[in-house]
Amino acid sequence: MSVPVGQMMSVLRHVAVQRLRGNQRYPLVLMLEPLFRCNLACAGCGKIQHPAEVLRRHLSPAECFQAVDECGAPIVAIPGGEPLLHPQIEEIIAGIVARKKYLYVCTNAIKLEEMLPRFTPSKYLAFSIHLDGLQREHDASVCREGVYEMAVAAIRAARRAGFRVTTNSTLFADAEPERCREFFDEVMALGVEGMMVSPGYSYEKAPDQQNFLSRERSHGLFRSILHQAGRRWRFNQSPVFLEFLKGNWDLECRPWGTPSYSLFGWQKPCYLLDDGYAESFAELMETTDWEAYGRASGNPKCQQCMAHCGYEPAAVEATFGSWQGFLRTVWLTVFGPPQESAAPVRPPVVRPAASPLLPIIEPEPIPAERVA
Numbered sequence: 001m002s003v004p005v006g007q008m009m010s011v012l013r014h015v016a017v018q019r020l021r022g023n024q025r026y027p028l029v030l031m032l033e034p035l036f037r038c039n040l041a042c043a044g045c046g047k048i049q050h051p052a053e054v055l056r057r058h059l060s061p062a063e064c065f066q067a068v069d070e071c072g073a074p075i076v077a078i079p080g081g082e083p084l085l086h087p088q089i090e091e092i093i094a095g096i097v098a099r100k101k102y103l104y105v106c107t108n109a110i111k112l113e114e115m116l117p118r119f120t121p122s123k124y125l126a127f128s129i130h131l132d133g134l135q136r137e138h139d140a141s142v143c144r145e146g147v148y149e150m151a152v153a154a155i156r157a158a159r160r161a162g163f164r165v166t167t168n169s170t171l172f173a174d175a176e177p178e179r180c181r182e183f184f185d186e187v188m189a190l191g192v193e194g195m196m197v198s199p200g201y202s203y204e205k206a207p208d209q210q211n212f213l214s215r216e217r218s219h220g221l222f223r224s225i226l227h228q229a230g231r232r233w234r235f236n237q238s239p240v241f242l243e244f245l246k247g248n249w250d251l252e253c254r255p256w257g258t259p260s261y262s263l264f265g266w267q268k269p270c271y272l273l274d275d276g277y278a279e280s281f282a283e284l285m286e287t288t289d290w291e292a293y294g295r296a297s298g299n300p301k302c303q304q305c306m307a308h309c310g311y312e313p314a315a316v317e318a319t320f321g322s323w324q325g326f327l328r329t330v331w332l333t334v335f336g337p338p339q340e341s342a343a344p345v346r347p348p349v350v351r352p353a354a355s356p357l358l359p360i361i362e363p364e365p366i367p368a369e370r371v372a
Helices: 005-020 061-071 089-098 112-118 135-142 147-160 177-189 215-226 239-246 281-287 308-321 323-335
Strands: 029-032 075-078 102-107 125-130 164-171 194-199 260-262 265-269 274-278
Touching: 005 075, 005 102, 005 308, 029 061, 029 308, 061 089, 061 281, 075 089, 089 102, 112 147, 125 147, 135 147, 147 164, 164 177, 177 194, 177 215, 194 215, 215 239, 239 308, 239 323, 265 281, 274 281, 308 323
Parallel strands: 029 075, 029 260, 075 102, 102 125, 125 164, 164 194
Antiparallel strands: 260 265, 265 274
16 A cells, blocks of 8 residues: 555544544545546546536636535545646645645646646645556547557656656456556556556446446456555555455445545535535535445445545545454555455445544646537
């Protein structure tokens, strides 16, 4: 695991306060979408399928700051669309950093290298570069040749300039384990801080509906990729979540852990499903029927999903849920997963802890007619 100590401590304080207050549902990461416009048209993303009048709009810096303050999560991620297309992105980034939130700007990096002089390095700011594999796989994923090379050049430039850089990769049904392992080696050689990985989830408006992974296939893919990974790879994710991807740890989705705010308001119930919107964060938390979501609910939309936006908060909950969960997370963090077998081993059921203070160990070019 490669998560900054300051970020871990910020999450620790936030979780401790929420548990002392008796809150069972609380946010950890705010997904802030200031626009849906993008300079790519990825086959696995449905964001730019919105009407042209929606793609022309964007949130103001004041609206972004209000959402950050209202939510109170210690971490903010800015996906999109492509955030660097926002005309006031510098102001938005500076304002969130000034609030001492750990900010991840999720970008395809096409514009990043030319825009780097507009930003100031900070321990609170990281550029999360979208890379879905090596050159062949990534360029196919984003439906444009040459994007991988631009992203790699931007990563190198950002590292030279002193910025924190992570990567964010979504794997689909056509992923080849050995190519993925080679990709992870390449990413580490670029000097990034850590990687995030997740199986693709089926956006209803995504052009390609054939290559999303089922749960069973996800487990098999990640077991093959992560088996005997050694210590050469660093992930900006909980080791519990990685074990969940391999099928070695049972988790239940916690969609309230990663609330999403966009042009339409607070999205119910999560970043991936669109079941209506709330006008305020309080309304989102109070009026969403949370029991209707997650695999245990029987909701067909949730049965195959293993995306990190719902299961990373569940991994944090598992760490805090019992001394057994906490100690196993410590073991995974320090020693890594057992290497003797690639077969999944189910953990014991995790029950709530007696103490609330357990420490934590822890889309792109758009056709001209769409934006004219």
